[in-house]
Amino acid sequence: MCPRLSCLLAIETSCDETSAAVVRDDLSILSNVVLSQDEIHAPYGGVVPELASRQHLRAIVPVVRESLAAAGLPLEAMDYFAVTQGPGLIGSLLVGLCFAKGLAYYHRKPVLGIDHVQAHIESAFLERPDLEFPMLALVVSGGHTSLFVLRKKLAYRLLGKTRDDAAGECLDKIAKFLELGYPGGPVIQKLGAAGDTARFAFGLPRMSDRSFDFSFSGLKTAALRIIRSEKISKDGPHLADFLASFENAVVRSLLKNLGRAAEVVEPKSLILCGGVARNKRLRAEFERLAAGKGFGFAIPSPKLCTDNAAMVGALAWTIVKSRKRIPSTLDLDAYPR
Numbered sequence: 001m002c003p004r005l006s007c008l009l010a011i012e013t014s015c016d017e018t019s020a021a022v023v024r025d026d027l028s029i030l031s032n033v034v035l036s037q038d039e040i041h042a043p044y045g046g047v048v049p050e051l052a053s054r055q056h057l058r059a060i061v062p063v064v065r066e067s068l069a070a071a072g073l074p075l076e077a078m079d080y081f082a083v084t085q086g087p088g089l090i091g092s093l094l095v096g097l098c099f100a101k102g103l104a105y106y107h108r109k110p111v112l113g114i115d116h117v118q119a120h121i122e123s124a125f126l127e128r129p130d131l132e133f134p135m136l137a138l139v140v141s142g143g144h145t146s147l148f149v150l151r152k153k154l155a156y157r158l159l160g161k162t163r164d165d166a167a168g169e170c171l172d173k174i175a176k177f178l179e180l181g182y183p184g185g186p187v188i189q190k191l192g193a194a195g196d197t198a199r200f201a202f203g204l205p206r207m208s209d210r211s212f213d214f215s216f217s218g219l220k221t222a223a224l225r226i227i228r229s230e231k232i233s234k235d236g237p238h239l240a241d242f243l244a245s246f247e248n249a250v251v252r253s254l255l256k257n258l259g260r261a262a263e264v265v266e267p268k269s270l271i272l273c274g275g276v277a278r279n280k281r282l283r284a285e286f287e288r289l290a291a292g293k294g295f296g297f298a299i300p301s302p303k304l305c306t307d308n309a310a311m312v313g314a315l316a317w318t319i320v321k322s323r324k325r326i327p328s329t330l331d332l333d334a335y336p337r
């Protein structure tokens with residue numbers, strides 16, 4: 001450990017993971033502790049906001065303590081505090097935000113409010129700082145499905161977003177309907193791994209206005225129709241084929257938009273990030289698309305795809321380095337969207 005380099009403590013509580021990380025200004029991650037609430041929400045098949053904020057309240061002190069202990073540094077060694085400000089569940093966000101503001105006030109250090117979606121994008125730079133601009137970044141998670149173009153660091157322009165469900169939300173809802181467990185994405189990946197992707201046909205959504213927006217409600221309705229007409233069930237014979245076909249449709253839908261956008265923007269590189277970027281089929285097809293068109297590309301390693309505080313700390317350092325002065329604001333407020 002080298003305490004002479006600057007360090008910050010980052011906190012993430014936007015949804016159902018309580019996470020704290022110590023990140024150094026050379027972007028080395030000294031600790032990145034993530035406490036998942038999956039077991040708490042699993043019986044409901046989705047995140048229950050009130051249960052999530054109560055669990056963050058219980059977990060925040062031990063998670064921060066463990067993160068500092070793993071980094072081998074005391075709170076006094078932190079030069080900044082960084083915290084997810086939004087978007088996310090408002091009660092959950094407020095737990096992290098109030099905690100970080102309290103630490104900043106007591107230790108007389110600046111606190112930075114960080115955007116969760118931008119932090120997901122930043123996670124790609126942690127392992128691939130060499131990526132070339134301009135780039136397209138596809139953020140796919142349980143709460144967000146958005147496509148950004150970046151002409152340089154911190155210059156985010158939204159090209160398209162989902163008009164209804166997020167991709168992860170769509171996977172979670174179908175898994176819930178089939179009583180497969182929560183979160184749905186990993187279960188669908190596992191149970192559909194050996195399935196035939198061509199067994200069930202799914203039409204892909206097309207935006208009449210040719211925008212780069214996404215839509216997953218049509219795929220969800222089509223999935224429910226097939227479940228009923230083909231009598232797909234948890235223990236039925238066609239489950240693996242159905243899940244493989246459905247997961248493949250979600251992947252194709254995401255990449256179709258990305259491919260179209262790439263033709264217009266002509267980026268040098270592509271980023272895939274967010275919790276759904278853990279998906280093996282999506283990772284493989286994304287890689288194929290990028291390599292086929294000769295783009296540089298980055299997909300964070302799986303532990304950096306799902307919500308974690310290291311990505312929040314990484315973006316905080318990028319912001320700190322881009323500014324002459326960081327004002328010590330304690331009037332940060334959380335934003336749900």
Ligand code: KG4
Pocket residue numbers: 015140141142143144167168169171172183184185186189274275276277278279280305306307
């Ligand atoms: O980024 P994240 O941790 O939280 C949000 O910001 O929403 O993403 C959680 C989402 C869930 O919908 C979960 O089902 C999905 O990521 N997910 C996956 C996989 N692992 C997590 N989806 C598909 N395949 C996976 N292996």
Ligand code: ZN
Pocket residue numbers: 116120141142274275306307
């Ligand atoms: Zn997220």
